[in-house]
Amino acid sequence: MSKFFLKPSLKTDVVIVGGGVVGCSIARELSKYKVDVVVVEKEVDFCQGASKGCSGIIHPFVTPFNSLKGKLCVEGNKLMDKLTEELDVPFNRCGLLFVSLNRKETFFLFLVYLVMKWRGIQVKFLNKRELRKVEPNLTNKAKCALLFPSGGVISPYELTFALIENAQKNGVKTLLGTKVEEVLVENGEVKGVKTNKGVIETSYVVNAAGLYSDEVAETAGVRNFKIVPRKGCMIVFDKKLRGYYRHYVAEAKIKQDPRTKGGGALLTVEGNPLWGPNLKETGSKEDTSVSRKDIEEIINTYNVLFPDFPLKIITCFAGVRAASEKGDFVIERTKVKGFINVAGIQSPGLTAAPAIAKMVTELLRKEGLKLERKGSFNPYRKRINKLTDYPPEEQDKMIKENPGYGRIICRCEQVTEAEVVEAIKRGAKTLDGVKFRTRAGMGRCQGSFCTPKILEILSRELKIPVKKITKKGGKSLILLYKIKELLKGA
Amino acid sequence: MIERKVDLVVIGSGPAGLAASIKAYKLGLTNQVVIEREKYLGGVLPQCIHPGFGLKYFKEELTGPEFIQRFIDKVEEIGIGTFTDTTALKISRKGEVIAVNKKLGVMKIKSKAVILATGAREKTRWDVKIPGDRPAGVFTAGLVQKLINIEGYLPGKEAVIIGSGDVGLIMARRLTLEGVKVKGVIEIMPYPGGLQRNIVQCLQDFNIPLYLSHAATEIRGRERVERIKIVKVDENLNPLKGTEKEIKCDTVIFSVGLVPENELVSEIGIEMDSNTLGPVVNDYFQTTAPFLFSCGNSLVIFDLVDYVVENAETAAEGVNFYLKKGMKKAEERKVSFNKKIKFVVPQRVTCLKDVSFYLRVKKPEEKVFLSIKEINWRKYFQKIKPNEMVKVNLKREELLKIKGEKITFKLVRKS
């Protein structure tokens, strides 16, 4: 990958710092207008931060209702149908089941029910019999439940990639592997950003840098919040168990155990059961390790709901929430003209992202940015066509048109060469880039079969040697030597 | 779309698939095809460049490629239709196989019988639940074998191998010969998972430490693997405090076993065996879907390719028998076994022919009798180990002595 330096002449109207779901949502929203936007992301690909390490729930609500995150969550949830339709992103409004396991919790559920009715949030009460009918594998200790039909699940990376692809199509520029080191401020006004690859001149900076938003804000001299990293670990189970339950299920605990707060048992859009997350304050922004204790903790928590669930683990992963010490989102104009903080976006940041984007657009307008609608805006994006989504007759046509569809690369997820090539065309440069765009390597064998084939395709398409290919950028090289290379010195 | 009608489709071209195909051809089933998803025939054998194959079948010691070449040559000589770079995507309940190929598109192959010889996949770090970070540099042993022997790359220069299965042991030696420092093989059990000859030839001869009764607890490293944590365990596999240790390395290789690959038939709803993770079969290796037969590692994990070939040939005889005479299902007897035994294959017996049973024990045992309760049959073993599959041959006459519907294998200590 060639390292280039930005010419001093790179100028734009708006710089968005951070290519997570929030930065990409803002970019896509701004691409509806006649403004030049550049998204700057320090990693080699988009969606490498919290947005990758999240569980993908589209929450029906969060408390407190009157907080900023409470409001944006409900708003974002409502925007999700149209957005995912335009971007062709699978979205499953599976419904959230809030389950009571004892009398106290039942009492609590009644209270919640009343509050929700009063708040105008769709909710349905299910008695024991009704509950058994919809979730037969749930523990027989389950007494009753509240069903929130607007709860759903989405693939957070698919959404983020779709947002940025569509934004790019509508003129947004992106700089990957580019880190904003300093926001340049003169006389209380934004002048530009200094990156490791040069300076970008701009009058508006949107700070959507996730875990590092406090540090970015500090360089602009407006750090009035602190990010407290909170790790959450999750377990993914084999797709074979997809029929085991249907909703996003959580226990209606009155006092939420802080270590499992916000977690549940859900089914990803691809059909894998996913349990978690838990919550740990590790003090580190980079620590995404999972410990044995995390695994046990999560299993113990959700085994209570599904005592006979066969624990066929496929993988575990973790993400770090960028919570502000106050607990709420920090989305505001600052005393530096042109600098907007979009920080502290912990859960439900994924759900809220479309609403955050609209809010930030309005803040930019108030800040003086001229926003005029673009007639040419195209809201649509198509997902990567997957061979196995089609019947044999169609598959045959697909292969005749593009022979790459005739070669299966990943046996577990049945991903074809054509899909891998398309993912690379859309921006994948690493093994993980291919994996998160196509699911190749995400199945039960975790890449044991497809890795050599994907390396070969990446090398061929990107015209780089196999030895230079990484898992996720930086020093995450996959193969370090050619055979015989280590024997030369001996 | 290409539509074809054949008598037999063989899925997979490893030793199982090719042996079955050749045998079926010799029995007169000439209208058949072999489907292989890789670009070359042979299954995993072309990457197993070490010797140790064919001692029983050819009475010669061959390397994997040499062993399989004999079958590939035969297939080519008699002209069996093979499709490489072709993946079977589906098998219907009626025996129709859907496969895809770059040049030919979708192939719909109607067949009277199907032999599944799809091999196995490797267990991963998550099958044995080794947590920690998720950096580059974590591999399974078979993948490393392919990367080195087929693709020509080395994963790193300091490796730790987790699990002492045969593939891992062989890779320990292979890596060492390539100049990679293998810092240890970690095995949680008090005994190795692979064959004794591999412990000697692959570890001891190269001074590679084998840590028995040790568990890997965590993989660490941000971008690339940096180190691995291990701990000693007691006889109940619980970690012993104060024995934690770290080993620096850039590569971690898992060799923690194989799982039969049967995704293709998961929708057909055949009966599966939760001990082998392969289908339940009778002594012709016929599954509970009469047209479907299973052999090789997709049936049960074998440690010797000779057994694979042998059972594949029997499966071919089964297909021939099924197609030409039909097979009556009602007469089957069920195999069961006591707690010391992990599995017995086949799980059903027709009593129409002599039978070879393949079984594994759960733990190493000494001075034991393997017996069949219903008849007066027993065999003495001075030593019997989980890493060495046991084969038992029984004559039809003996099987016919069984009165009831059950055959019960028992492993008991000599009293």
Ligand SMILES: Cc1cc2nc3c(=O)[nH]c(=O)nc-3n(C[C@H](O)[C@H](O)[C@H](O)COP(=O)(O)OP(=O)(O)OC[C@H]3O[C@@H](n4cnc5c(N)ncnc54)[C@H](O)[C@@H]3O)c2cc1C
């Ligand atoms: C375990 C977990 C589970 C969650 N579950 C849910 C859920 O179920 N539902 C839900 O709605 N929300 C959930 N969330 C919250 C949600 O994931 C986040 O709110 C959301 O992803 C935040 O997006 P973001 O774009 O702000 O942050 P990120 O995705 O972290 O993006 C920030 C980006 O900025 C980049 N960056 C940082 N500094 C710089 C710099 N100096 N220069 C250039 N680039 C920089 C980073 O590399 C990163 O890519 C969860 C979060 C976690 C951690």
Ligand SMILES: Cc1cc2nc3c(=O)[nH]c(=O)nc-3n(C[C@H](O)[C@H](O)[C@H](O)COP(=O)(O)OP(=O)(O)OC[C@H]3O[C@@H](n4cnc5c(N)ncnc54)[C@H](O)[C@@H]3O)c2cc1C
């Ligand atoms: C590292 C290693 C060392 C070994 N050492 C020895 C030894 O020293 N001596 C010995 O006797 N044995 C040894 N073995 C064991 C022996 O190699 C195996 O038992 C044998 O290869 C299993 O044969 P198989 O045909 O069942 O499976 P495989 O050889 O795995 O073949 C299965 C084939 O099916 C294909 N396939 C699967 N699904 C599909 C599909 N849907 N469509 C099309 N094709 C498909 C696969 O691509 C593969 O080619 C070793 C094995 C390994 C891995």
